[in-house]
Amino acid sequence: MTTPAPTPAAPRKDPMKSFRGIMAGTLILEAIVVALALPVVAKLGGGVGTGTGFLVLGLLVALIAACAFLRRSWIVPVIAVIHVVMIASWFLLTALGGIGVVFTLVWVYLLWLRRDVSRRMAQGRLPSQQA
Numbered sequence: 001m002t003t004p005a006p007t008p009a010a011p012r013k014d015p016m017k018s019f020r021g022i023m024a025g026t027l028i029l030e031a032i033v034v035a036l037a038l039p040v041v042a043k044l045g046g047g048v049g050t051g052t053g054f055l056v057l058g059l060l061v062a063l064i065a066a067c068a069f070l071r072r073s074w075i076v077p078v079i080a081v082i083h084v085v086m087i088a089s090w091f092l093l094t095a096l097g098g099i100g101v102v103f104t105l106v107w108v109y110l111l112w113l114r115r116d117v118s119r120r121m122a123q124g125r126l127p128s129q130q131a
Contacts, residue, residue: 019117030063034056
């Protein structure tokens with residue numbers, strides 16, 4: 001009689017992978033909201049071909065490009081810089097500054113959640129770490 005082969009261990013779940021997904025989703029939602037500022041720029045900001053229009057387009061490209069680098073350790077400061085620029089643009093386009101404030105608060109909450117999960121992971125208190 002042969003003994004059955006041992007079953008391979010299930011791959012360990014990476015809790016931070018889910019946060020990268022949440023971060024990517026937040027960046028895309030933010031890019032959509034920033035893109036919705038383009039009609040405001042067209043009416044109130046002097047047109048899309050002005051400096052304000054190029055600022056909105058640049059922020060839009062930066063937000064989408066940031067999604068490609070979420071695995072990198074330097075992406076959080078880059079996202080912070082994008083938000084500082086967005087909040088600083090309050091004087092050019094108030095709506096864009098308001099978007100920056102709202103999404104900065106969202107990112108502060110997300111980073112707090114990530115820190116909490118990292119702390120729980122280090123202590124071994126995550127449900128995926130329980131036997």
